[in-house]
Amino acid sequence: MSRFLIACGGTGGHLAPGIAVAEELEARGHSSCLLISTKQIDSRLCEKYERFEFRRMPGAGFSAHPLRFARFVAGQAKALTFARRTVREVRPDLVLGFGGFTTAAVALAARGAGVPVAVHEANRVPGRAVRFAASMARRVYLPPGVQRSGIGPAALRHVGMPVRREFVRVARARACAQFGLDPERKVLLVLGGSQGAGALNEWARGSVAAFAAEGVQTVCVTGPGHSQREDAESAGAGGRTVRSVFLPFCDDMASLLSCATLVVSRAGAGTIAELIRMRVPALLVPYPHAADNHQEANARFFEQQGGGFTVAQEFLGDLTREAIEVLGNDWLLAQFAGNLQRLDRNDPLAYIADDLERLVREPSKSDVAPALVP
Template structure:
């Protein structure tokens, strides 16, 4: 059996697929260590998985502002030294990184020690970490149809994002019973990603009464430190009680999405993969300041595949009507669910696990994997 390091910290969108892959590798008898950041969101999520060893590697995000730039180089140097010491002690057989600022030190350390490296990009616009570090990789996993210009000698495979086993579609009434929600009323779930969204939280507060008037209950995950928690009770136009819930964090994403008639969210790749797994329609409002506008590209592809609709952040004023039009259109919701069911058929974890096993053991890659010539832009 092999020993793997999975570098996946910094955001839930990096950590969640890392956990999913780790559990699949452990189930096949391998040894895995997660490399995560010191951020609260990482600590909160890994607490659920005490059977998965995790190391908090020194790291910091990149930026051009002088103090941010200096901190990046200082922390990444610490991360490189930490990774070298760890690898000297544990001798891993392979490393896989899911992008983000925790990847640099461990990938460079792996290259220096001759350990094969794989990288996974979930977004439809490859991020800075993947673009820079791919020159050190033996494997690169990209979303279907995505190309990375200018890379040579890397084995590329197109596959989706691993999703944790616990995130799975449940019967709607069962999911609502677990959450204590009304089974008869429409439910809008609002997600701002692992960091939360101030704009979506504010929109929820401002439109809560109007949504309740239409008989729509709301479950809003605000993000840690980005909103007040609690249950609000308002009344619909027929006088019925309509309760809405605000929480800072939820580790029951599969239950939430299964309970929802509609999800309103940002468009991080992790959220979209979970929506597909739970076959839950969505109105997506991409974060407009995401690097390289990758959330807009993610959301547009999701819409083109028939999983939901996209609303630009600057169109916030029309969002209420869009939500009402979709959530009460049962024909459209069913059409979205059928499309999402089609999208959910791929098993990306098995694809990646089998390929990583061959990488760790030194087995030649499958015949359909080829060294990549310089590619054109997507």
């Protein structure tokens, strides 16, 4: 049995794949300690995984603003001290980082202790932490087709985002009943990522009546800053009412995605991976202030692969009309779903777990990349 230290805190897009890998490693007889942030979203996501060891790591994300940059530097100093102590206590066989401010300090601490490092980047533009940690990593997992200078073929593996095994479609009638929805009607699901998205929340509220007039139900996950579920009914065609639901958080995304006919969402890599796994077409609205504009790159790749369309936030005024057009085109929805099924032929989770086991078991023989299914 091997022991892994997984740095995955800060956002759902970092934490969810960390949990996915920990679950897979646990099923293979290994143990993991997961380093997370002190953010509310981390605490909420961890609630259903009590069997894992979580340690909350100090630190703050990068910012160019002078005051926040000073906070970032101070936080990284604390994080490095914390990471060094944790590596000594946990004594991992390997450290795996998923980006974010938890990764850089742990990679440094691991290298200083002679522990091999692996890093995973799901976004199509690698973030600062991964770019930094890649220079000291035995293994760097990047999305298919993404290259990075300075990473040799011995270290580089092209693989997608590991998704938790719980993401399996359930019967739509049962899923809709769970959220108080009519399974005979289409559902538009609006997601803003683990932090929520104010612009999408506002758009969803302003568009409920237009979708109800078309017989389409609206569900919006508003983000953890909103404390209560809100249910409402709007007038639909023929005098029938159509339901809308606003949720602050959902800890059963597999069921919620099983309800959805179409998703409107930000373009984080984690959300896109879950859309692909669940075969749900989407209109992606990249967050315009994302670091290195990585959400734009994610969304364009998703569009090029035929999973849906990209809509710039500056054109939110056109989004309602476009969503209604897509929802009314069953042929197009079926084409999108088929393309998403094609994108999900590989199993990144098994691939990564296999590779991590090889790194630990046979470090001198682990530099030849096994092939993915074409």
